[in-house]
Amino acid sequence: MKKKIVKVLAVLLAIAVVVGTFAACSSKSSNDGEEKAPTQETVKIGVLVADVSGEEALSFRNYYENYIAKNYPVELIYTEKLEDAAGEKAAIEKFASQGCKAIISLSSSDRALQIETCEANKLYYAVASGMLDDEQYEQYKANEYFVGQIGPSMMTEYQAGYDMGKYFADKGVKSIAMYGAFIPNPMHVYRAAGVIAGIGATYGGASDMGAIVGQIFGDQGVDLSKVQANGVEIVSYFQGYSDTTTDELNAAIQANPDAFISVGMATTFFAQQLNTAGIEYSDIDSFTSTNGDLMKDGKLVYLVGKYSSSIGPIFAAVLDTVNGNAIKDADGNAISISQDYLVATSSEDFTKLQSLDSVENPIFNKEVLDTVIGEVSYDDFKAFVEKDRV
């Protein structure tokens, strides 16, 4: 009898392992579907992804998979959803064993560890659509494997949150519910700090960016007991996404706020509930068609976003580095260039901005990117990224 039990258990375990393996391979195999033309040597680049479902993440992936990978001799390999620093480290090591030459990171659990792991595995590393905090950048800017970072700077993140909060304060709302997304992710911390300042409130008695940001980092979230309202009250606050989030969202809706301000991911997670509840909301996300519909037919009234191909320049910088044309500033440091957000407050705004960038005809298309692929100076590259293309 015991032998039988052992056998059956072994079979069950084997089935679980096989199913798990299929699961793990499923998304990777979808990336491997497209074969590159054998004429040029294909460069393998690993992409670290923390979010596999969000509108912004999907639009970025769509651009890389359906435009970049079709126009350049590269193979982009994606991770599954990365939830912590250990997962990021393991993913980089796996990419190294798969023959990747570089890593583009859209995951931010521990970027310092990502750089160190890349260095240990001799992989070039770049941050897309985000930035290290200033202290970390100073520490790693001279690292030969650190290609650089292109995305909204922390100051830009703060300003985006500030403008969003001010928009509602100017509109005359008296109460808001607030979603802090994935604080202590630095960009969410800065955005949340901006929102608090934007609605005219203080946090722990402070009203300047540095002091608010420092306290939110320390609290690992927004502690409502420290918020001193000045016209606009925050009646509910929650962050993260887990089994309890629906309860927290329901509690926020029940508090009957005039508006719901999110520093990220609300259009992905909460659009339907907020539309049903009839609460106007804002978010920092991207200019996708789903968000366009939410702006047209739903209650999304303020959208701060990046466009899909805004991650094109960092790809160009990575490809240049892999091909031996690393772009460094005058002091020989990794590039660090800030990108601004776009803002839509009406469906018309949205349509206008969205029409400028699509997978078929992105803002950073091949013709544009080719101008910086090859030998290019830091100043020319910086001007290329910062040029207003909207």
Add this chain to the structure above:
Amino acid sequence: MSNQNTKTGKHIAKNIFGTLAIPVLVALVLEAICLSQGKNIITNLTSFNNFVIYTAITMITTMALSINLNSGRFDFSLGSMALLSSVISAKLTYAILGGSTGSAIVMLVICIVAGAIIGLISGILYVSLKLPPIITSLGVTLIFEGVIYTITGGKYVMAEVQNKSMASFGGTWIYACVLIVLVLAFTILVFDHTKFGYDYNALKNGQKVAVNTGVKEIANAVICYAICGALMGIVGFLNTVRNTNINGGQLNFTSIGIMFTAFLPMFIGGYISRFSNEKLGFFLAALCMSMLNSTFAVFSNKVNASMQSIINAVLLVVFLIYLNNEGLLQKIFKPVKKQPKKELE
């Protein structure tokens, strides 16, 4: 005759009191707590909608859990059944209707059918393998979670379940209320008024005796699993309506959490069933849990999610301590009757 009538009247009054004592007490205590902050358990129509949907989810999960647990079969796979049935039905419904009118009702029906089939598979595995149910259910949970991951690629299922039809289902308490009534009627009918139900109760109260008298325990167990699956299909649907997405990345037993919400109401319902129907007990227990959930919502800025989990766990432990020491408490609080001297002599 009048003596008997008085006795019957007392008996009915005792049952009514026993049935309603806990829900009424919970309502009074929680409302008092809310009023102390100038608020109510139910603040507006939105909170009432949430209240009824949460009641439906808790009641149906509790029923599904108790069906097998009362017969000594601990089933860890309930959460994965709910998820898998909802993922399958979301994908199928979207493929058929593309999110248009009627999506919610079609998804509900497919959820129930898929859940019943998944439950049936789980039941057949249990009776075929002849392993302890706890081990079988752990293996089945892993397999179901793996299948979910394979179907979804570990992503949230969103586009398939975010449409006007689903939004209107979740935007009112009426549909959830209808589901509560239908499930209550179905379970009371099946488990209390059919041959299957009599057999189930016989097996529950004494398996050997029941089997010796001709009850077919294997068929009964498999049907129980199928019914559990169908009920968890409804739970999967209601959770999808409530969350507006399905988490397709639940591996390594993370789906078990869905089941654990039902333990406290199951014990409360079991206590209430001493005075009335067990299924009605589960409904009233679910009402209590929903009132607690709504109270947490009122205090969400002060009582965070982890604190709520701790409060729930403490309540469960306290209630179990009470149940296990009921006799002792009665002894302490019951006045000792002096026995007549004669008897002592």
